[in-house]
Amino acid sequence: MSVGFVMLCHEALDRAGQVAAHWAAAGCPVVIHVDRRVPEADFRALVEQVSHLETVDFCTRHACDWGTWTLVAAAQSGAEALLARHPGLGHVCLVSGSCLPLRPVAELIDYLAARPETDFIESVTTRDVPWIKGGLDTERFTLRFPFSWRQRRRLFDAYVRLQRSLGYRRKIPQDIVPHMGSQWWCLTRRTLEAILNSPRRDIHDRYFSKVWIPDESYFQSMARLHSRRIESRSLTLSKFDHQGKPHVFYDDHLQLLRRSDCFLARKIWPRADQLYAAFLREAAPRRERAEPNPGKIDRVFARAVERRVRGRPGLLSAARFPDPGRDTVRSCAPYWVLEGYGDLFEGFTRWLHKATGAQVHGHLFSPARVEFAHRQPVFAGALSDSAALRDYNPESFLANLVWNTRGERQCFLHGPRDAQQIEGFLAADANARVSVISGAWAVPLFRSKRNFTALRRKAAELQKIESAHLARLRAGQMRASLRVWSMADFVEAPAEPLQALVEEIGARGGRRVRELPQMVDLTGFGQFLQSLKNEGMLPHLMGDFPAGEARPAAPAPRRAYVAR
Amino acid sequence: MRLRRRRRLLRAARKSRELSPVRDRTGEIGARDMLLVSTLRNERVRLPYFLDYYRRMGIDHFLMIDNDSTDGTADYLAAEPDVSLWHASGSYKQAGFGVDWTNWLMRRHAHGHWTLTVDPDEFLVFPFCDTRSIRALTDWLDSAAIRSFGTMLLDVYPKGRIDAQPYAEGQDPLEIACWFDSGNYTVTRNPVYRNLWIQGGPRARAFFANRPERAPALNKIPLVRWHRSYTYVSSTHMLLPRGLNLVYDSQGGEKASGCLLHAKFLSSFAAKAEEELQRRQHYAGSHEYKAYARHLRDDPDLWCKWSEKYINWRQLEILGLMSKGSWA
Numbered sequence: 023m024s025v026g027f028v029m030l031c032h033e034a035l036d037r038a039g040q041v042a043a044h045w046a047a048a049g050c051p052v053v054i055h056v057d058r059r060v061p062e063a064d065f066r067a068l069v070e071q072v073s074h075l076e077t078v079d080f081c082t083r084h085a086c087d088w089g090t091w092t093l094v095a096a097a098q099s100g101a102e103a104l105l106a107r108h109p110g111l112g113h114v115c116l117v118s119g120s121c122l123p124l125r126p127v128a129e130l131i132d133y134l135a136a137r138p139e140t141d142f143i144e145s146v147t148t149r150d151v152p153w154i155k156g157g158l159d160t161e162r163f164t165l166r167f168p169f170s171w172r173q174r175r176r177l178f179d180a181y182v183r184l185q186r187s188l189g190y191r192r193k194i195p196q197d198i199v200p201h202m203g204s205q206w207w208c209l210t211r212r213t214l215e216a217i218l219n220s221p222r223r224d225i226h227d228r229y230f231s232k233v234w235i236p237d238e239s240y241f242q243s244m245a246r247l248h249s250r251r252i253e254s255r256s257l258t259l260s261k262f263d264h265q266g267k268p269h270v271f272y273d274d275h276l277q278l279l280r281r282s283d284c285f286l287a288r289k290i291w292p293r294a295d296q297l298y299a300a301f302l303r304e305a306a307p308r309r310e311r312a313e314p315n316p317g318k319i320d321r322v323f324a325r326a327v328e329r330r331v332r333g334r335p336g337l338l339s340a341a342r343f344p345d346p347g348r349d350t351v352r353s354c355a356p357y358w359v360l361e362g363y364g365d366l367f368e369g370f371t372r373w374l375h376k377a378t379g380a381q382v383h384g385h386l387f388s389p390a391r392v393e394f395a396h397r398q399p400v401f402a403g404a405l406s407d408s409a410a411l412r413d414y415n416p417e418s419f420l421a422n423l424v425w426n427t428r429g430e431r432q433c434f435l436h437g438p439r440d441a442q443q444i445e446g447f448l449a450a451d452a453n454a455r456v457s458v459i460s461g462a463w464a465v466p467l468f469r470s471k472r473n474f475t476a477l478r479r480k481a482a483e484l485q486k487i488e489s490a491h492l493a494r495l496r497a498g499q500m501r502a503s504l505r506v507w508s509m510a511d512f513v514e515a516p517a518e519p520l521q522a523l524v525e526e527i528g529a530r531g532g533r534r535v536r537e538l539p540q541m542v543d544l545t546g547f548g549q550f551l552q553s554l555k556n557e558g559m560l561p562h563l564m565g566d567f568p569a570g571e572a573r574p575a576a577p578a579p580r581r582a583y584v585a586r
Numbered sequence: 587m588r589l590r591r592r593r594r595l596l597r598a599a600r601k602s603r604e605l606s607p608v609r610d611r612t613g614e615i616g617a618r619d620m621l622l623v624s625t626l627r628n629e630r631v632r633l634p635y636f637l638d639y640y641r642r643m644g645i646d647h648f649l650m651i652d653n654d655s656t657d658g659t660a661d662y663l664a665a666e667p668d669v670s671l672w673h674a675s676g677s678y679k680q681a682g683f684g685v686d687w688t689n690w691l692m693r694r695h696a697h698g699h700w701t702l703t704v705d706p707d708e709f710l711v712f713p714f715c716d717t718r719s720i721r722a723l724t725d726w727l728d729s730a731a732i733r734s735f736g737t738m739l740l741d742v743y744p745k746g747r748i749d750a751q752p753y754a755e756g757q758d759p760l761e762i763a764c765w766f767d768s769g770n771y772t773v774t775r776n777p778v779y780r781n782l783w784i785q786g787g788p789r790a791r792a793f794f795a796n797r798p799e800r801a802p803a804l805n806k807i808p809l810v811r812w813h814r815s816y817t818y819v820s821s822t823h824m825l826l827p828r829g830l831n832l833v834y835d836s837q838g839g840e841k842a843s844g845c846l847l848h849a850k851f852l853s854s855f856a857a858k859a860e861e862e863l864q865r866r867q868h869y870a871g872s873h874e875y876k877a878y879a880r881h882l883r884d885d886p887d888l889w890c891k892w893s894e895k896y897i898n899w900r901q902l903e904i905l906g907l908m909s910k911g912s913w914a
Contacts, residue, residue, distance in 0.1 A: 263912045267730060274717035291722060323914050330912030333840040338773040340738040340805060341843035341909035343782055343834045403769020404892045406791045414798035415772035418786075425906065426769035 025050055025134050025208070026111045028100035030093070031119025032057035032086060034292035035064050038119030039071040042078050044302045048127035051077040051111070053104040054119075055096045058085040079103060087170045091231040093205070094240045101214055112138055115208040116241075121258060121288040122271075122297060126305045130257075130285050134208070141213050141249045144203030144256045145242040162234035163200045164191045171234075195229050197222070198243055205237040206258035206288065209245065216248035217241065259284035259316050261323040264331050269323050273297055282319050283312040336425055336453070338418065350501055352417070352451040353424040358433040358527055359454060361488075362462030362509065365437065366541060371395070373539035374523075379530040380431035386423070387416070387440035402426040409441075417447045424453070431527055438463050438487035449495050454502035456495060457523060460488060461509040461564025465542060468550040478557045485563055510565030513544065591826040594689065594817040601686035604676035605651065609664040612649070612695045619646035620720060621701045621812075623692060625674070625684035626650065628861075629706040630657040631854065634756045636706050637666060643710070644719035645702065649695060651687050653678050670695075678865075682820075689817050696812040700724040703808050703822050704846065707759070710737065710808065711899045712844035713910040724811070726913055734825065735809040736833025737844040738907055741787045742766045742896060743851040743888040752853045759849035765893040766847075767791065768905045771804065781805060781824040781831035788888040793877040802874055806846055807833055842911030845902050851888060 027045055029052055031038040042052045054072075056065050065083075072078040081103040086092045097116055104114060113134045123130070134140075148160050165185045169177045194200065209217075220226070226244065230236040245252060259282060261269040268289045271279060273296040279287055280300075290297055333342045336354025363370045364385070371382040375395070384393030392407040399407050403426030405419065406412075412419045424432055448454045463484045467477050495504050507519060521535050552569035554561050615621070622645045629636075637648065648669040652660045663671045674687050681687050688703060702720075704710065712723055712735070727735060742763040744751060751762045771786035782805045790801035806822045810830060817826050824831050835841045859878040894905070902908045 265730070269914060270726060270729070272714070272718050272722055274714060291725065293719070293721065326910060326912045326914035329840055329910060330835075330842075331839045333835065333838050333909075334906060335838075337840075337906045339771075339834075339840070339843070339906050339909065340736045340773075340782060340784060341834055341840040341911065342838070343773055343775060343836060344838045345836045348836070348838050400791075400890045400892050402892055404767035404788070404791060404890055404894075405770045406795055408791075408795040410796050411770075411790060411794075411798050414785075415774065418772040422769045422771070 024111055025113040025115060025131055026104045026108055027052045027115050027117055028097060028104055029054045029117050029119055029121075030057075030086075030096055030100070031055070032060055034119060035060065035068040036071065037290070037292050037298065039068050040298060040302060041119075041122060042072055043075055044123065045127060046072075046075040046077045048131075049077075050127060050131075051079075051104060051108045053079050053081050053100045053107075055081050055100045056083055057096075058083040077108075079107060087172060089167075089171045089235045091233075091236050093237040094230065097237070097241070098218065102218060105211065105215060105218070111211050113208050113210055114214050115257065115286070116206055117258065117286060118206070118288055120290050120292070121206070121286050122290045122301050124259070124279050124282065124284050124287050124301055133285070137253075139210065139251045140253050141207070141209045141245055141251065142253050142255060142257050143207035143209060143242060143245050143249075145201040145245055145252055145254050146203055148200050148202060160200075161186075163194055163239070165234070166190075166192060166232045167234040168232065192229075192232070195222075195225055197247060198226065198229070199246060200239060201242040201246055202239045203242045203254065204256040204258065204260060205241075206256050206260060206286070207241055207245075208257050209241070209249075213245060213249045217244045220244075220248070257284070257314070258286040258288055259314070259319065260288050261319065263323070264327045269326075271297065275319075276300055278319055278322065282314065282316045284314040284316055336421055338421060347450075351453045352447055353421050353453045354428060355424055355431075356453045356455055357424050357431070358523075359436050359448060359456045360433060360523075361436045361457065362459030362512075363457075364435040365462040365465045366459055366509070366512070367539040368542060370539050371435065374433060374527075377524045377530060377535055378431070378433075378527045380433050380527050381427060383432070383434035385436065385440050386420075386434040387412070387436060387442075387444055389439075389441055393435075413441055413443065416441065416444045420444060420447060433527065438484040438491065442487065442491060445491060445494055448502050449497065449500045450502075452501040452503075455526065456502050456504045457519075458492065458504070458506045459509050459512045460492065460506055461485075461561065462512075463488060464509075464551070464561060464564060465544070465547070468544075468547055469542065474553070474557075478554055478559055481554055481561060482559050485559075485561060488563055508563065508565030510567055513541070516541065587826060587828060590819075591815070591817055594686075594819065594826065595693065595815075597682070598686045598689035598693065598817065601676065601681050602690040604674050604681065605672045605687055605690065606675070608652070608660060608671040608673050609669070611647070611668070611670045614668075615647050615695065615699070617698075619699060620644055620724065621647050621649060621696050621699045623649045623688050623696070623701060623703045624651070624706060625653060625678075625688060626655070626659065626706045627653040627678070628655045628657045628659060628858075630655070630659045630662055631753065631755045632706045632759070633659065633662055635758060637669075638756075639709055640702070641668070643715065644721050649691050651684065651691065653684070685818050685821060692812050692816075693814045697814040699812055700727075701810055701812045703810075703818065707848060707850045707852075708739070708806075708808070709760075709847040709849065710844060711847055711902065711908070712737075713842060713899060713903065713908065713913055715844075715899055720809075723913075724809075727811070733811045733813075734807050734830040734833055735844065736782075736841070737806050737808060737846045738771070738784055739804040739806050739848050740766050740845045740902070740907060741789055741804075741848045741850065741888075743788055743893075745887075745889040745893070747887055748851050748855055749853045759852055760847065760896060762853075763849045763851055764896045765889055766896055768892075768894040768907070771907075772798075776824070779819065779824040779826075779831055780828045781807070782834055783823075789874075791890075792888050793874075800873055800877075807831065808846060809844075840909040840911055842913045843909050845899075845908045847896070 045052050081099045084092050084096045171178045230240045270289050270291050272291050273294050335351045375382040381395050383395045386392055391409050392412050394401040524535050548567040548569045551561050551567050622640055650663050651672045651674050653674045663669045743765055744763045767787045774783045776783050784804040785801045794801040803823050808822045859875050862875045863879050
């Protein structure tokens with residue numbers, strides 16, 4: 023009782039020959055199927071390469087097309103040849119020319135000898151298959167596919183559409199329940215012979231010859247009819263990317279493959295000299311019989327597919343440039359836009375930094391220059407403080423800033439005096455946390471001792487900007503989280519929203535806010551607003567401030583106001 | 587677009603008269619060989635390392651165009667066994683900044699080959715380039731039916747004055763210029779040719795802070811499985827047919843991409859900038875070189891406290907400057 027191999031190859035024949043010789047040396051017979059499209063000279067070279075090996079043979083050559091019956095025909099021819107010449111085999115493995123054994127052949131022989139009744143073939147009903155790419159899951163069994171998908175794509179697609187529109191459905195032979203799985207299997211001689219010698223084989227072959235990708239379903243379905251015991255997994259480690267294309271293994275996968283404890287792997291890059299050298303060196307079987315464990319490799323390749331399909335949100339690069347509106351986040355992490363806070367409080371940035379440990383910038387979009395935290399001329403990622411560079415592409419600027427400081431939290435001040443082009447980006451970005459004390463822009467005007475006419479003009483201008491800004495942030499497509507307090511409400515009880523803000527950003531060490539920032543002296547602010555009204559302007563964003571009498575400046579933090 | 591492509595090809599044919607073979611070894615190019623195409627002028631001192639770097643990567647044959655060098659570049663290249671050399675007598679500027687010449691050479695010799703088009707100061711870095719040859723990459727691209735591979739040009743610079751450490755022949759330029767800007771790039775899409783347009787980096791920061799729109803383009807598509815009907819349009823920034831420019835993913839994912847480490851800023855740079863300024867043979871009235879010359883006279887230090895020191899491709903991948911895509 024031993025194991026034999028049927029090997030399908032169409033390229034890198036020298037590698038196939040090398041692997042065949044390896045198996046033959048370990049006492050396992052091999053039958054090689056070489057695609058008829060392979061040039062005669064290459065075929066001759068392979069024959070020559072293995073001519074000294076008595077247990078390596080060749081079978082009838084078929085011209086193979088991906089996704090068609092020809093691959094099953096090739097496997098059948100190979101299996102028939104192998105069984106005819108070596109009647110004592112216990113198991114037969116179907117492998118490809120780019121497969122490589124990862125464990126000593128003796129370990130595989132022992133493993134199979136200990137499971138003489140078991141067929142190792144991944145075999146799953148169509149309903150439960152998650153990996154099918156591009157539709158055609160059940161339809162591959164109910165439509166006809168006479169055209170090659172690779173060479174005659176249009177004809178293939180048109181014929182599928184035609185059959186769908188006519189409502190055509192093939193009849194599945196009554197004894198067959200379609201199953202699918204990896205085309206690389208290892209069947210017992212008994213099961214394989216039962217499939218090949220079945221009295222209904224003509225009917226089955228005729229049916230499957232028009233099924234789409236029958237090499238993933240013929241043996242998988244037939245095994246269900248004849249097998250005594252199916253272990254639904256493949257002994258060949260084989261991973262596929264998002265397009266259903268097999269992942270390739272290179273020299274740098276050596277350790278990963280070693281630790282996987284799988285028996286076989288495909289596809290191996292033909293020039294991966296180190297892999298071939300390492301795994302074709304005959305080693306003594308190890309004492310402990312590990313079960314195959316491809317978990318780590320699975321994770322590596324799953325991550326690669328994830329990277330290809332989803333990418334890293336918030337990143338724009340030569341590799342990733344999503345169409346507008348494609349991403350719900352335009353930055354890679356949450357950040358806070360604080361409007362009005364800088365006007366209402368003295369030293370607000372310092373206070374917030376102290377309370378949260380977050381990076382708190384000044385007005386990043388100030389017209390003069392970018393006010394990075396601590397007034398740095400250059401910031402993370404070598405972002406320049408030049409306003410011209412920033413305004414050339416403000417969206418890239420902000421996305422870069424958040425990307426460059428991954429792992430830190432970013433906050434910045436903003437207001438109607440700043441460049442407003444970033445608005446659309448903020449509104450569309452689910453990571454933007456915008457917190458507005460509306461009307462607070464009036465405080466610096468109130469405190470300046472400028473000519474009142476000029477102040478009135480400036481106030482009207484700023485109010486217009488802020489109104490428009492709020493309207494746009496509130497518009498339908500908005501993804502940012504937005505909180506707006508009128509200045510009057512905020513001044514009335516500042517502790518609560520400040521505490522909430524600190525908690526949202528994340529308080530340093532999880533502590534409560536001990537002291538509040540120093541609010542500017544608002545004595546006479548109501549009168550100031552009244553004067554603006556008297557001049558014919560309507561300052562409405564700050565809420566109701568009674569004229570004449572002053573409100574108390576920043577109230578001492580009262581425990582009752584601290585939200586918990 | 588087809589017309590534009592035809593015109594490009596015709597232009598290349600016309601400009602081919604300016605090219606004369608100095609040493610033509612193209613007969614030795616094998617059917618599966620990887621080619622490298624480069625136009626250069628007075629780069630003698632950089633050549634030994636350059637050729638060595640790309641031979642190690644797996645380039646089989648070099649197609650080089652020498653534009654009137656006076657420093658022995660031609661003699662050196664003619665003596666190398668895997669180099670075919672042409673001499674270009676005409677104006678670099680008139681030849682579309684060399685593009686017409688390279689288009690012609692590639693039409694003649696690169697059909698069906700994976701071809702890398704780089705300048706002598708550009709060093710390709712691609713995912714796994716420390717463990718896999720460029721053939722592994724192109725085999726993988728072939729298997730996915732991908733015809734072109736995108737990169738970002740990443741300027742690397744020394745710490746301190748650019749002219750402080752002299753560059754010695756055969757030396758790895760990255761020993762001197764090993765710093766780069768990690769996150770100040772802007773990306774937009776060119777609706778006409780569908781390529782991305784990337785700007786930024788130390789050149790934008792130091793030389794173009796007041797005129798960002800003039801900062802040089804950093805998007806490059808240097809590696810293409812060439813077909814005789816293809817043509818580069820502007821340097822290696824974009825190609826026709828336009829499908830070749832779609833080296834990025836627009837559905838939110840990431841395609842495999844690389845970086846071209848641009849070791850322009852070495853000790854020889856200041857002299858080169860002055861010379862190029864005199865020749866006026868560069869893009870858009872050589873404004874780039876004017877800006878260099880202006881700044882280099884007073885403060886030639888591109889390094890800042892946020893500069894990142896180059897380690898390997900994995901670092902660039904983590905920083906988001908390149909991507910493995912689904913290649914693992």
